[in-house]
Amino acid sequence: MARRGPVALRVVVIAYLVLLVAWPVSLVFTGAFANGLAPVIETFRDPLVLNALRLTAIAAGWAVVLNTVFGVGVALLLVRRTFPGRRLLAALVDLPLAVSPVVVGLAIALVYGAKSGWLGVPLANVGLDVIYSTPGIVLATTFIALPLVIREIIPVLEEVGTEQEQAARSLGAGPWTTFRRITLPAIRWGLIYGVVLCLARAVGEFGAVKVVSGNLIGRTQTATLTVEELYMNFDREGAFAVAAALASVSIIAIAIVGLLRARTERRTS
Amino acid sequence: MSIEIRDVTKTFGSFTALDDVSVAIRPGSLTALLGPSGGGKSTLLRIIAGLETADSGVVTIDGADATRLPPQKRGVGFVFQHYAAFPHMSVARNIAFGLEIRKRPKEEVRARVDELLRLVHLEQFGDRMPSQLSGGQRQRMALARALAVEPSVLLLDEPFGALDAKVRKELRDWLRRLHDEVHVTTVFVTHDQEEALEVADEIVVISQGRVEQTGSPDALYDRPANSFVMSFLGPVTQLDGRLVRPHDIEVLGIEVRDAVAGVVADVQRVGNEARVRVGVGGAPPVAVVLTRAELRALGARVGDTVWLRLAAGAATLPVDDAALAGSHPAAGVGEVGRALAGASSPRG
Numbered sequence: 165m166a167r168r169g170p171v172a173l174r175v176v177v178i179a180y181l182v183l184l185v186a187w188p189v190s191l192v193f194t195g196a197f198a199n200g201l202a203p204v205i206e207t208f209r210d211p212l213v214l215n216a217l218r219l220t221a222i223a224a225g226w227a228v229v230l231n232t233v234f235g236v237g238v239a240l241l242l243v244r245r246t247f248p249g250r251r252l253l254a255a256l257v258d259l260p261l262a263v264s265p266v267v268v269g270l271a272i273a274l275v276y277g278a279k280s281g282w283l284g285v286p287l288a289n290v291g292l293d294v295i296y297s298t299p300g301i302v303l304a305t306t307f308i309a310l311p312l313v314i315r316e317i318i319p320v321l322e323e324v325g326t327e328q329e330q331a332a333r334s335l336g337a338g339p340w341t342t343f344r345r346i347t348l349p350a351i352r353w354g355l356i357y358g359v360v361l362c363l364a365r366a367v368g369e370f371g372a373v374k375v376v377s378g379n380l381i382g383r384t385q386t387a388t389l390t391v392e393e394l395y396m397n398f399d400r401e402g403a404f405a406v407a408a409a410l411a412s413v414s415i416i417a418i419a420i421v422g423l424l425r426a427r428t429e430r431r432t433s
Numbered sequence: 434m435s436i437e438i439r440d441v442t443k444t445f446g447s448f449t450a451l452d453d454v455s456v457a458i459r460p461g462s463l464t465a466l467l468g469p470s471g472g473g474k475s476t477l478l479r480i481i482a483g484l485e486t487a488d489s490g491v492v493t494i495d496g497a498d499a500t501r502l503p504p505q506k507r508g509v510g511f512v513f514q515h516y517a518a519f520p521h522m523s524v525a526r527n528i529a530f531g532l533e534i535r536k537r538p539k540e541e542v543r544a545r546v547d548e549l550l551r552l553v554h555l556e557q558f559g560d561r562m563p564s565q566l567s568g569g570q571r572q573r574m575a576l577a578r579a580l581a582v583e584p585s586v587l588l589l590d591e592p593f594g595a596l597d598a599k600v601r602k603e604l605r606d607w608l609r610r611l612h613d614e615v616h617v618t619t620v621f622v623t624h625d626q627e628e629a630l631e632v633a634d635e636i637v638v639i640s641q642g643r644v645e646q647t648g649s650p651d652a653l654y655d656r657p658a659n660s661f662v663m664s665f666l667g668p669v670t671q672l673d674g675r676l677v678r679p680h681d682i683e684v685l686g687i688e689v690r691d692a693v694a695g696v697v698a699d700v701q702r703v704g705n706e707a708r709v710r711v712g713v714g715g716a717p718p719v720a721v722v723l724t725r726a727e728l729r730a731l732g733a734r735v736g737d738t739v740w741l742r743l744a745a746g747a748a749t750l751p752v753d754d755a756a757l758a759g760s761h762p763a764a765g766v767g768e769v770g771r772a773l774a775g776a777s778s779p780r781g
Binding site: 334 | 482483484503504505507509510511513515517518519520521530531534535575578579581582
């Protein structure tokens, strides 16, 4: 009897995860190769698909770079400094996780729209279109993935404390040297974890990008938008192939995170 | 190098950590900042190091105004209670850190690190990671790291506070010897009066953000400026309206002039020490410490009448009502009370 409960629970949990996650995701991969390798290769030869993948890579790359640089800065500010409005800033950082991506997209379109946007009109006057163009897609993707790096680093910074940094300062290191040689090595696992999560989130973004990109095929269509487009046009193999490529990126990212986590747990135990 | 602190005040919100503090530290000395927790002594040390900035006042290191200098420009070595080891660097790299920052030639760094490893008796441990060292070894590594850059001043914040009693004692003796060898002006913070009395040339007693007294260990013990200093440095009791140390009271079996009569209420033997409580009627009982031989010679037992008088040259102070009423809650009443109860050695 003692083992019955745990076993039953395990069966329920496994069934739940298989039905909801593993089986549908695996169907994406089997669906992609339903008619063999040829249609998949053909899909990835399509210049529109390649363009979309390139755009996704650009948006995700920028999102990772921006969120890493600003994420480290914001996390240091939130943990190491006290200033009026600190709690408000901390709450603001979590906002992108709480708000629907569609709302994020609309908000960005309102600010940066070329016709009536608050910042969009002056930018359009100097020849820079944000909405319906790559900068808007980068902005939306960065916004959505913003909290991930920050939220990973903050607990690590809190745990490490300031004594090592103070010791480095008293030994003659300036602020930048202290950051590079003491702070950065101390937070590196949290940072890598945050970057991987940020990458996975950025690659998969759909809602916000759909609003700001205008979905112009071959110009502002990202990989996720292409999947939708192909699926709506009954090109199921194509849709599955691109979806499988996106899923692969996420699965590899999660695998890396899992390995890192196992490694840090071994180090701390 | 000398350190001078003039009129330094530091507040954290509504809490005054240091209230118009002035201290002069002699070059080459080993000075203890002694006082109860939260009294401001660590804040003062951190202000000397540049890890905190004073709200007002001046800090002078070696004659130069250092009040606004960032920590890396002050030429101070700082040792933390919890070591602040760099966990991702080997012991040798930890020690080399300050020299590498200064871009010294590799050969020189290696030679200096070897020398320091020998100085702190960690020759075998250069390639280990800090996590593989014991607490005492880590603190010695931290000391070597601070000494590597040849600081003009070495500052230690409760350096042995996180170590167990035996290691603490060893490191204490070792720090004393190290200072005799290296002669760098050293300031350490402690709340342990025994540590301060044993190690320091000079003690600065700090409580509630103020300097209570400055002087040599003997001067402070023999001529305490007030009842707080007296009770913080060792057990005290009251005899005839004066504060006095329990071992400075003579117990006599016969009546003599100026002696106070009393009845032995309690005798407790701890090793070679006998702690006797004598009820004197109308005043709190007097705690007296005798040696075992003295107790045997006296032959007094519970209920016997004895006469108490001050030993020649005993330090006494008038009983400070303010102290007893609790103006020094950390040590005043508590230490006096504990001393009365059994003349136990206070550990602040």
